[in-house]
Amino acid sequence: xxxxxxxxSHLDLETPEKPFLDANELVINMGPQHPATHGVxxxxxxxxxxxxxxxxxxxxxxxxxxxxxxxHRTYTMFNPYVDRMDYVAAVSxxxxxxxxxxxxxxxxxxxxxxxxxxVLTELNRIASHQLWLGTHALDIxxxxxxxxxxxxxxxxxxIYEKYCGARLTTHAxxxxxxxxxxxxxxxxxVKNFLNFFRPKIDEYEELLTTNRIxxxxxxxxxxxxxxxxxxxxxxxxxxxxxxxKWDLRKxxxxxxxxxxxxxxxxxxxxDTYDRYLVRMAEMxxxxxxxxxxxxxxxxxxxxxxxxxxxxPAAGEVYHSIEAPKGELGYFIVSxxxxxxYRVRVRPPSFVNLQALEVMCRGQLVADVIAVIGTLDxxxxxxxx
Amino acid sequence: MGxxxxxxxxxxxxxxxxxxxxxxxxxxxxxxLVFVGLSVAVIAxxxxxxxxxxxxxxxxxxxxxGPHGLLQPIADAIKLLxxxxxxxxxxxxxxxxxxxxxxxLAAFTVFVVVPFGPxxxxxDMNIGILFMLGVSSLSVxxxxxxxxxSNSHYPLIGALRSSAQMVSYEVAMGLAVVSAILMTxxxxxxxxxxxMIGIVQAQLAQGEWFIFKFFPLGLIAFFIFAVAMVAETNRxxxxxxxxxxxxxxxxxxxxxxxxxxxxxLAEYSAMIAVSSIAVTxxxxxxxxxxxxxLSGATWDQGFSFFPGATFLFFAAMCFFNAARMPKHPLFRIxxxxxxxxxAALGLIGLALFIPAVSVRIQDIFWFAAKVACFMYLYIxxxxxxxxxxxxxxxxxxxxxxLPMGLGVLxxxxxxxxxxxxxxxx
Numbered sequence: 001x002x003x004x005x006x007x008x009s010h011l012d013l014e015t016p017e018k019p020f021l022d023a024n025e026l027v028i029n030m031g032p033q034h035p036a037t038h039g040v041x042x043x044x045x046x047x048x049x050x051x052x053x054x055x056x057x058x059x060x061x062x063x064x065x066x067x068x069x070x071x072h073r074t075y076t077m078f079n080p081y082v083d084r085m086d087y088v089a090a091v092s093x094x095x096x097x098x099x100x101x102x103x104x105x106x107x108x109x110x111x112x113x114x115x116x117x118x119v120l121t122e123l124n125r126i127a128s129h130q131l132w133l134g135t136h137a138l139d140i141x142x143x144x145x146x147x148x149x150x151x152x153x154x155x156x157x158x159i160y161e162k163y164c165g166a167r168l169t170t171h172a173x174x175x176x177x178x179x180x181x182x183x184x185x186x187x188x189x190v191k192n193f194l195n196f197f198r199p200k201i202d203e204y205e206e207l208l209t210t211n212r213i214x215x216x217x218x219x220x221x222x223x224x225x226x227x228x229x230x231x232x233x234x235x236x237x238x239x240x241x242x243x244x245k246w247d248l249r250k251x252x253x254x255x256x257x258x259x260x261x262x263x264x265x266x267x268x269x270x271d272t273y274d275r276y277l278v279r280m281a282e283m284x285x286x287x288x289x290x291x292x293x294x295x296x297x298x299x300x301x302x303x304x305x306x307x308x309x310x311x312p313a314a315g316e317v318y319h320s321i322e323a324p325k326g327e328l329g330y331f332i333v334s335x336x337x338x339x340x341y342r343v344r345v346r347p348p349s350f351v352n353l354q355a356l357e358v359m360c361r362g363q364l365v366a367d368v369i370a371v372i373g374t375l376d377x378x379x380x381x382x383x384x
Numbered sequence: 385m386g387x388x389x390x391x392x393x394x395x396x397x398x399x400x401x402x403x404x405x406x407x408x409x410x411x412x413x414x415x416x417l418v419f420v421g422l423s424v425a426v427i428a429x430x431x432x433x434x435x436x437x438x439x440x441x442x443x444x445x446x447x448x449x450g451p452h453g454l455l456q457p458i459a460d461a462i463k464l465l466x467x468x469x470x471x472x473x474x475x476x477x478x479x480x481x482x483x484x485x486x487x488x489l490a491a492f493t494v495f496v497v498v499p500f501g502p503x504x505x506x507x508d509m510n511i512g513i514l515f516m517l518g519v520s521s522l523s524v525x526x527x528x529x530x531x532x533x534s535n536s537h538y539p540l541i542g543a544l545r546s547s548a549q550m551v552s553y554e555v556a557m558g559l560a561v562v563s564a565i566l567m568t569x570x571x572x573x574x575x576x577x578x579x580m581i582g583i584v585q586a587q588l589a590q591g592e593w594f595i596f597k598f599f600p601l602g603l604i605a606f607f608i609f610a611v612a613m614v615a616e617t618n619r620x621x622x623x624x625x626x627x628x629x630x631x632x633x634x635x636x637x638x639x640x641x642x643x644x645x646x647x648x649l650a651e652y653s654a655m656i657a658v659s660s661i662a663v664t665x666x667x668x669x670x671x672x673x674x675x676x677x678l679s680g681a682t683w684d685q686g687f688s689f690f691p692g693a694t695f696l697f698f699a700a701m702c703f704f705n706a707a708r709m710p711k712h713p714l715f716r717i718x719x720x721x722x723x724x725x726x727a728a729l730g731l732i733g734l735a736l737f738i739p740a741v742s743v744r745i746q747d748i749f750w751f752a753a754k755v756a757c758f759m760y761l762y763i764x765x766x767x768x769x770x771x772x773x774x775x776x777x778x779x780x781x782x783x784x785x786l787p788m789g790l791g792v793l794x795x796x797x798x799x800x801x802x803x804x805x806x807x808x809x
Contacts, residue, residue, distance in 0.1 A: 028537045050541070050774055141621060141771025147441035213621055213770045365541070366624075366773045 032061045036139045036369045039379030050364045062383040070343030075310045083169035086381040091124035092323040098173045100319040100330040104312040112300045113177035114256040118293045122286040127156045128324035136373035177303030218273035222359035222371035233351045236326025241278045242270030248322035260292045272374045349377040403507020414506045426652040430457040440767040451722035467641030479533035484646035486526030491650040493519045494657045499581045501670045501747030512580035524550045534638040542634025545624045552781040557612035559789030560605040563796040564665040584669035595666040605792045606666040613658040621769035659758035670747035688742045691749035695733030702726025
């Protein structure tokens with residue numbers, strides 16, 4: 001995706017094809033302004049009628065140089081910037097960054113902070129999956145689930161707003177713990193939400209899971225095998241739907257996920273329907289985790305002792321968490337000064353997007369839309 | 385002068401449609417009435433679709449322009465008329481310009497034979513249903529022209545999809561229609577008819593709506609038609625031609641302003657047109673429900689109150705909502721407007737109770753009520769279903785509906801033959 005010509009060379013856009021009768025292959029630019037590309041993704045499709053012969057993603061329309069900005073900000077100052085990458089899962093981004101810097105500084109957040117972090121992050125996973133479900137269903141033509149999911153997502157955003165004042169780019173966590181103690185009634189609000197939300201998952205499923213058209217549109221669409229997933233570095237629900245039981249919350253427990261009891265839902269076929277089922281099951285698991293975390297919320301300090309001016313010893317650290325969309329990794333190099341020497345982000349959406357071509361080749365145009373939806377990409381994170 | 389008045393008066397009291405009676409004046413009056421009625425229906429449908437869909441999706445829909453958004457369609461119409469009419473440089477100007485008119489023409493022309501009542505039709509053609517199917521399928525021409533002339537990829541794909549879809553579903557639709565027409569030949573005289581009015585009169589004579597005839601054959605034929613007509617009008621879940629998430633807006637991507645609104649008008653009037661076919665063929669057209677079970681003068685009298693009662697109900701709803709309006713000076717005009725609208729509806733409702741009026745209007749009322757049910761279904765489908773993919777759509781048309789249609793046709797013919805030759809020779 002560097003040079004326009006080299007990146008498109010394998011598509012043979014320039015070489016004239018031998019025409020079959022009067023038919024020519026059709027090259028279509030889907031995006032960057034397109035209702036179904038989830039932002040400013042541009043997909044160059046090479047079509048034979050409706051069949052996709054090949055495609056190329058062109059990204060960078062939302063590039064803000066977040067990684068470069070990180071080199072000119074102190075560790076604390078960079079914290080709010082990460083919220084702007086995956087803006088529908090800002091809390092997860094913040095958790096990843098805070099934990100990475102904590103690793104670099106060799107501090108650990110106190111247990112209460114860890115618990116609150118888990119609660120907010122899992123709420124965020126639900127919110128992110130809700131947004132995915134609504135937009136994915138909308139792309140496939142079912143317009144109603146979108147409004148249901150947005151109505152319910154609002155309740156999560158209300159909790160965020162009460163907790164830290166922001167709804168979307170929350171900046172909820174601080175390096176070393178939390179800035180804010182939970183507000184009075186936080187536990188009650190979260191529990192109310194869980195009770196409210198549990199039947200809502202069934203409501204979403206009622207409209208889609210056994211819907212004939214939904215099944216036809218998602219089963220065997222955009223299949224990707226487990227080896228392909230691993231070779232492409234695909235993570236998150238997409239990987240798990242292909243049958244690989246890989247979840248960083250279990251595989252490399254961070255925060256205090258090892259204290260909670262939950263399952264990792266997996267699929268078998270690696271098609272769009274399985275990815276749908278996996279995400280629906282993940283929402284249910286998140287509810288379980290939140291329930292346990294909120295019941296066992298310990299008392300105590302909410303922030304560990306961290307120096308006012310952070311000067312981590314020179315060195316490098318890589319830490320990754322299971323964001324709603326997959327493995328979100330931060331690689332930070334410190335040169336001993338107040339600012340990171342280099343911040344490298346491994347965003348799940350960017351890596352998962354590379355699977356688009358494998359999943360779409362040979363399918364129809366309508367499936368490309370379904371696959372973009374099922375990959376659950378956020379362009380803010382892809383481009384950074 | 386006297387001759388002219390006599391010419392105009394000569395039609396009154398006739399039991400034929402003006403077209404069949406050959407009275408040009410009344411034919412023109414009817415054309416105007418149908419045109420105005422249809423436009424009002426499209427405007428109402430626009431508002432209703434937004435409101436009903438919105439309520440299905442836990443939102444309010446238009447609320448700002450007029451009380452409960454009642455003036456929204458008018459505001460939209462004004463906006464569309466004032467918009468710049470863009471013809472893309474690369475487009476084929478003439479075809480681009482003509483296409484919407486062909487679509488609108490096709491959508492409106494079919495109403496020439498739609499029977500709103502035994503005499504309430506512009507004309508009664510002896511090939512009525514054939515005319516309707518033929519003319520309504522002309523609209524595909526306009527869609528292909530629009531897609532082609534836009535000279536852009538998305539409209540082209542949209543037009544291709546749309547033409548293939550409409551052509552294939554027309555086959556299944558035709559077979560279902562034929563099986564209904566077969567049923568008309570079971571009259572005492574034993575002659576079938578293609579006339580729209582004749583079809584309804586056949587149902588009246590046989591004392592049975594065709595949807596219940598030879599149960600479940602009539603029902604299956606109706607089902608095939610009900611599916612095919614959604615595909616035929618390019619509505620959800622078969623709205624591939626304008627699949628928003630895939631093709632931005634399909635064949636009318638490049639259209640704007642007035643020309644776009646013509647497509648919109650055509651889409652909705654086509655919906656009404658195919659629903660009228662379904663109502664005429666299977667649901668007894670203008671006949672009131674339960675003609676056998678609840679027969680007799682008393683019931684006739686009772687059912688004749690329905691038109692007025694419906695309008696009074698709408699009026700009551702307006703008053704109820706006007707009473708619920710926030711008591712705030714900002715809402716005063718809206719409240720008065722809503723109450724006024726309710727009062728107008730109430731007056732219409734009261735007028736419909738006058739026996740002389742209700743006798744003339746109730747055919748139209750029952751017809752409209754049945755069509756309105758179909759319109760609601762259209763909205764309901766849109767709120768519920770995801771969209772089919774193109775190949776799945778084709779598979780369903782050719783591999784499911786077409787064999788079903790053929791089977792129903794053969795079975796209906798055999799049963800009809802048996803009935804005529806063996807059971808009631």
